Amino acid sequence: MIRLLRRLEFFIVTFWAAVSINFLLPRLMPGDPIQQMMNRMKGQISPAARHSLEVMLGLNTTDPLVKQYFAYWGQVFRFDFGSSITYFPDSVTHVIAIALPWTLGLVGVTTIISFLLGTFLGAAAAWRRGGILDSVLPPVFAVVGALPFFFVGLLLLFIFAVVLGWAPVGFGYDVTLGLSMSWATVGQIIAHAVLPASAIIVTSIGGWVLTMRNTMIGVLTEDYVKMARAKGLSSTRIMFQYASRNAILPNLTGFAMSMGFVISGALLVELVFSYPGVGFILVQAVTGQDYPLMQALFLLITTATLISVLIADAVTYVIDPRTRVRA
Amino acid sequence: MVAQNVPPVDPLEAVVPTPGRRRGGAISNLLIAVVRSPKALIGAVILVIFVLMALLAPLIAPHDPTSNEFERAVGPSAQHLLGTTAYGGDVFSQMVFGSRQSLLIAFLIGAIATTISALIGVAAAYIGNLPDHIISLVTDIFLVLPGLPLLIVISSYIRSSGIMVMVLVVALTSWAYGARQFRAQGLALRNREFLEAARVRGERTWYTIVFEILPTMTGLLVANFLGAAVYGLIAVVGLQFIGLGDISTVSWGSMMRWAHNNEALQAGAPLWELAPGVCIGLLGASITLLNYAFDEVSNPALRPPRRRVRRRRSSVTAEAAS
Numbered sequence: 001m002i003r004l005l006r007r008l009e010f011f012i013v014t015f016w017a018a019v020s021i022n023f024l025l026p027r028l029m030p031g032d033p034i035q036q037m038m039n040r041m042k043g044q045i046s047p048a049a050r051h052s053l054e055v056m057l058g059l060n061t062t063d064p065l066v067k068q069y070f071a072y073w074g075q076v077f078r079f080d081f082g083s084s085i086t087y088f089p090d091s092v093t094h095v096i097a098i099a100l101p102w103t104l105g106l107v108g109v110t111t112i113i114s115f116l117l118g119t120f121l122g123a124a125a126a127w128r129r130g131g132i133l134d135s136v137l138p139p140v141f142a143v144v145g146a147l148p149f150f151f152v153g154l155l156l157l158f159i160f161a162v163v164l165g166w167a168p169v170g171f172g173y174d175v176t177l178g179l180s181m182s183w184a185t186v187g188q189i190i191a192h193a194v195l196p197a198s199a200i201i202v203t204s205i206g207g208w209v210l211t212m213r214n215t216m217i218g219v220l221t222e223d224y225v226k227m228a229r230a231k232g233l234s235s236t237r238i239m240f241q242y243a244s245r246n247a248i249l250p251n252l253t254g255f256a257m258s259m260g261f262v263i264s265g266a267l268l269v270e271l272v273f274s275y276p277g278v279g280f281i282l283v284q285a286v287t288g289q290d291y292p293l294m295q296a297l298f299l300l301i302t303t304a305t306l307i308s309v310l311i312a313d314a315v316t317y318v319i320d321p322r323t324r325v326r327a
Numbered sequence: 328m329v330a331q332n333v334p335p336v337d338p339l340e341a342v343v344p345t346p347g348r349r350r351g352g353a354i355s356n357l358l359i360a361v362v363r364s365p366k367a368l369i370g371a372v373i374l375v376i377f378v379l380m381a382l383l384a385p386l387i388a389p390h391d392p393t394s395n396e397f398e399r400a401v402g403p404s405a406q407h408l409l410g411t412t413a414y415g416g417d418v419f420s421q422m423v424f425g426s427r428q429s430l431l432i433a434f435l436i437g438a439i440a441t442t443i444s445a446l447i448g449v450a451a452a453y454i455g456n457l458p459d460h461i462i463s464l465v466t467d468i469f470l471v472l473p474g475l476p477l478l479i480v481i482s483s484y485i486r487s488s489g490i491m492v493m494v495l496v497v498a499l500t501s502w503a504y505g506a507r508q509f510r511a512q513g514l515a516l517r518n519r520e521f522l523e524a525a526r527v528r529g530e531r532t533w534y535t536i537v538f539e540i541l542p543t544m545t546g547l548l549v550a551n552f553l554g555a556a557v558y559g560l561i562a563v564v565g566l567q568f569i570g571l572g573d574i575s576t577v578s579w580g581s582m583m584r585w586a587h588n589n590e591a592l593q594a595g596a597p598l599w600e601l602a603p604g605v606c607i608g609l610l611g612a613s614i615t616l617l618n619y620a621f622d623e624v625s626n627p628a629l630r631p632p633r634r635r636v637r638r639r640r641s642s643v644t645a646e647a648a649s
Contacts, residue, residue, distance in 0.1 A: 010464070010467060013464065013468065014467070014468045014471050014472070017468050017472075018472060021472075021477075022480075025480065025481065025484055026484060138619075139366055139616070139619065142615050142616070142619050143612040143615060143616065145615070146557055146561075146608070146611040146612045146614070146615035147607075147608040147611060147612065148561045148564060148565060148604075148607060148608070148611070150565065150568060151604040151607060151608055154583075154587075154592065154600060154601065154604055155601070155604070157592060158592045158597055158601065162592050162593055162597070267475055267476070267479075268565055268568065268569070271568070271569065272587075282476065282479065283479075283569050286479055286483045286569060286570070286571065287569070287570055289483070294479075294480060294483060295480070297476070298476050298477070298479075298480045301473050301476045302472060302473060302476070305471060305472075305473050306471060309471055
């Protein structure tokens with residue numbers, strides 16, 4: 001319990017740091033971002049958008065920095081991040097609310113798939129030490145894991161969408177048909193998700209495989225596994241009920257944690273496939289210099305990460321009694 | 328099969344080399360590890376090819392990478408090995424010259440991030456007490472803050488600056504993981520005699536950290552350098568792909584950016600976007616392969632089981648003999 005409280009304290013300190021970074025960055029940067037932006041947009045920015053930028057950056061007030069800082073905290077707690085500039089006059093919160101389900105669906109599902117598949121493969125590799133799986137998987141995944149996410153995406157996009165024409169080139173659904181509550185739409189959404197999902201699975205599965213394999217190798221040398229063998233239990237039973245059950249702990253923590261990276265995990269994959277999720281919106285915000293939207297997204301991503309770290313800790317606490325003893 | 332020729336290493340020696348051994352010994356140990364591991368060897372060969380490509384770029388590339396005077400978006404030919412871009416540039420020449428920036432980025436980020444990680448991590452472990460608590464807290468915060476989004480936010484505010492600013496930003500946001508590893512290893516060394524001796528001699532803290540502790544961590548330093556280099560390479564390319572950083576230079580990242588903006592994949596110039604991507608993938612993979620071998624050296628548990636190797640080898644020789 002003390003341990004969890006200590007983590008809660010860490011959570012609060014980090015959240016404070018993230019919000020402060022978010023507050024200070026635009027104010028510390030040299031030059032006048034609004035003027036720069038006006039120059040770049042050649043006067044196409046509306047006065048209302050300009051005003052919302054000024055409010056966000058605190059340029060319209062003569063308040064001291066400290067006062068602005070507390071006002072900013074107020075905004076954070078009211079989820080009030082002003083209007084988006086690229087999607088003016090929509091509010092930032094509204095823009096994010098539309099993008100969020102796409103990312104949660106795509107990355108959430110792929111995270112679960114690659115966790116299950118990777119953990120199983122890792123356990124199988126460790127079970128047959130020196131077997132085909134064990135000698136092929138680790139180096140292959142070490143290399144694939146080193147490939148940039150978005151490059152794998154590009155490659156898949158080129159092969160399956162451009163050359164073979166099996167899959168749509170991008171976006172989350174068929175824009176010409178629009179979104180409606182029908183099976184056709186659901187099919188559309190799935191068809192559009194297959195390629196980005198594969199890109200994410202291919203590049204992220206290696207981590208699960210390697211962690212599971214390495215822990216499992218350690219667990220297999222434990223006495224109780226030898227004992228189970230000596231008792232003459234079937235190997236499937238030893239593998240699943242004895243060894244895997246303990247070896248899966250680090251992977252489970254990792255899983256709890258990676259749920260937090262769901263929102264930010266596929267930024268560039270979304271860009272490659274023009275998938276209308278949070279990552280795509282973030283890139284749009286960056287290229288359009290939509291600072292209010294960009295900062296709100298950063299805060300959202302950070303908070304999600306923090307919460308999942310906290311959950312990961314709680315999960316470890318619940319499933320692994322050893323951590324309880326130490327506290 | 329490939330993994331089975333890694334040389335047996337005394338586990339204790341591998342994890343914490345005896346301080347009596349000086350740097351030269353540790354480095355030659357690593358070199359031996361590379362030569363004996365096929366994986367690492369493949370990685371080293373690819374890396375050397377890229378280094379040669381960068382050094383000899385003017386000799387290898389047939390055209391000026393900045394010229395846009397050729398026919399636009401044509402496929403591969405004898406004159407343009409990888410075709411041309413939608414602006415009429417030679418893809419192959421751009422790719423060859425692009426290796427310079429990418430290698431430089433990887434090297435610099437690897438070096439800067441490793442230096443920061445090592446100094447911060449070891450200092451925290453060696454000094455201990457309150458400074459350790461504060462440093463560890465800051466490290467943990469940096470560890471949890473999501474890297475790429477933070478990078479994107481920072482670089483979008485300083486977008487107009489050159490590649491060196493980019494390198495610094497990436498290095499400054501990526502040291503945390505390494506610092507934790509160095510702290511862990513530093514804690515393991517803390518009460519060794521040679522550090523007691525340094526304390527008794529009255530050596531300064533920084534002298535002890537830099538000249539007594541760090542030389543014993545060559546393996547971790549190298550592994551960290553390689554890891555940070557791959558991360559840095561991919562991070563900068565990713566940022567350039569988004570359109571941040573300096574994308575007017577000849578580099579793999581800016582090539583991919585312009586190619587993607589021009590929908591090169593669909594518009595008949597796929598190599599413009601794919602060629603630099605393959606290079607990034609290969610370079611990243613080569614460094615990872617090298618690192619993989621080092622991991623096996625410093626963590627004996629990850630090495631393939633020795634007993635089975637022997638058995639298999641003897642059965643292979645038996646088969647060969649019969």
